Amino acid sequence: MFSAIAPRYDFLNRLLSAGRDRAWRREAVAATALPQGGRLLDVCTGTADMTLEAARQYPEARIVGVDFSRPMIALGTTKVERARLADRIQLQVAPAEALPYPDASFDAVTVAFGLRNVPNRRRGLREMCRVVRAGGRAVVLEFTTPPGRLFRGVYLWYFHRVLPCIGRLLSGHPSAYSYLPASVGDFPSPEGLAAWMRDAGFSGVSYRLLTGGIVAIHVGQK
Numbered sequence: 581m582f583s584a585i586a587p588r589y590d591f592l593n594r595l596l597s598a599g600r601d602r603a604w605r606r607e608a609v610a611a612t613a614l615p616q617g618g619r620l621l622d623v624c625t626g627t628a629d630m631t632l633e634a635a636r637q638y639p640e641a642r643i644v645g646v647d648f649s650r651p652m653i654a655l656g657t658t659k660v661e662r663a664r665l666a667d668r669i670q671l672q673v674a675p676a677e678a679l680p681y682p683d684a685s686f687d688a689v690t691v692a693f694g695l696r697n698v699p700n701r702r703r704g705l706r707e708m709c710r711v712v713r714a715g716g717r718a719v720v721l722e723f724t725t726p727p728g729r730l731f732r733g734v735y736l737w738y739f740h741r742v743l744p745c746i747g748r749l750l751s752g753h754p755s756a757y758s759y760l761p762a763s764v765g766d767f768p769s770p771e772g773l774a775a776w777m778r779d780a781g782f783s784g785v786s787y788r789l790l791t792g793g794i795v796a797i798h799v800g801q802k
């Protein structure tokens with residue numbers, strides 16, 4: 581599914597989030613507090629927007645992005661080359677549940693709108709914990725359901741009724757943008773995700789909601 585929608589993925593992100601997705605990624609990357617010259621891993625990197633944002637915020641950092649979809653990685657590679665960042669950003673095809681990196685090999689690890697899609701989410705979190713060094717941070721950016729009753733009503737109407745229609749028309753994929761709200765409904769609450777992160781080995785887990793609670797940024801420390 582992700583490979584099929586890859587060519588229109590960035591355009592639909594901007595359109596369907598009214599441009600907010602860039603700000604959400606910016607906040608998530610800032611939350612890594614990556615040390616000078618640090619190494620960052622972005623899991624489920626898709627078309628590499630998180631890695632490009634990280635390169636912008638941390639000019640000395642070395643960044644790796646992994647995703648199991650080859651077309652997503654191919655598009656990401658083109659963007660990285662166009663930004664002349666191929667010396668600092670490396671992209672690789674790999675599954676989130678079996679990251680091909682040694683223990684403690686990164687200073688921080690991120691996943692943006694990715695964990696929800698990983699079939700074994702808790703295993704994905706354990707892998708993120710394994711590859712980050714002691715004291716390093718994990719940041720999870722993910723959709724959630726707004727807590728405020730009025731805004732939630734309007735948002736859920738948009739998310740379940742409007743977004744799937746626009747997504748179907750513009751992506752050409754019959755179900756990818758119906759899968760999106762369905763998968764958010766199937767994902768734990770912010771409290772539940774914080775508990776999963778603690779179970780995976782992170783401590784001091786906290787989260788904050790953005791844009792009225794459409795998305796949450798969770799941060800934990802190994």
Ligand SMILES: C[S@@+](CC[C@H](N)C(=O)[O-])C[C@H]1O[C@@H](n2cnc3c(N)ncnc32)[C@H](O)[C@@H]1O
Pocket residue numbers: 582583623624625626627628629630646647648649652674675676677691692693694697698699
């Ligand atoms: C919604 S996209 C998010 C992409 C990117 N992080 C962003 O911020 O736009 C989800 C990505 O997760 C990838 N993905 C899903 N399950 C995966 C898994 N088990 N291992 C690796 N990548 C996975 C998909 O190929 C897709 O590129």
